[in-house]
Amino acid sequence: MTTIEKMDTHANETQEIVNKVIDLWQHEVVFSWRWWFGVTISILTWLFWIKFHNKESRYRLLLAGFFVMTVSVTLDALGVQLGLWSYRYEVFPTIPAYVPYDLALLPVVIMSLIQFKPHYSPIKKAFIFGFFTSFIGEPLIVLTDIYKMENWRIFYSVPIYIIIYLLAHWLTTRKEFIEIN
Incomplete structure (x- = not known):
């Protein structure tokens, strides 16, 4: 069997599994x-942000939010594909990531933290965010049986959350934005 034939066989097997997941x-x-x-968290989180965000900083905050969404969906899908964790009650069955977390909760919490007490140390905020998200947020979602850690430990997440927060914060402090003519 050639490499192409093997890849086609695996692609067909994958499609069969995806069809079973969609049916379930x-x-x-x-x-x-x-x-x-999941649907409620997604909607309420964004409604909160719409109501309470700093309107003058909207686009800088959204830049950070879209960055967080991109990174979190990518890392989440990678973790699912590698068998590090899994989700059982996705809002959308064909996205290998937990949409309420990656596209709502995580970016809105980070944007809110960036906006709240803007002169407070971003490093301290990052560590607080990393520890709270890892040691409180993740265990709570595990309790709901939505999220299952397979080959992952909670403390692995801490540095990842810290880095994501710091990069998002860094994006909002850039002075290189210029006016488009």
Whole structure:
């Protein structure tokens, strides 16, 4: 069997598994309380941000938020694909990441922390964010049975969250923005 034939065989097997996951999602996940929890968190988080964000800093904060979304979805999908963790009650069955966390909760919390007490040390904020998210946020989502750690430990997440926060903060402090003519 050639490399191309092997890859085609694996692609077909993957498609069969995806179809089974979609079928399971349609019959047992969608509209369950855990699914509604994810949808509600996604909506309420963004409504909070719309109501309370600093309007003068909107675009700088959104730059940080979109950066966080991109990094978190990428890392989350990579972790799922590598078997480090898994999700059981996704809002969307075909995205290998937990959308309420990656596209709502994480970016909005980071944007809010950047905005709140802007002169407070970003390093201290990053460490607080990293520890709270890892040791409180992740265990809470594990308790709901939405998230399962396979080959991952909570303390592995701490430096990742710290770095994500610091990079997002750094993006909001750039003075290189110029006016477009």
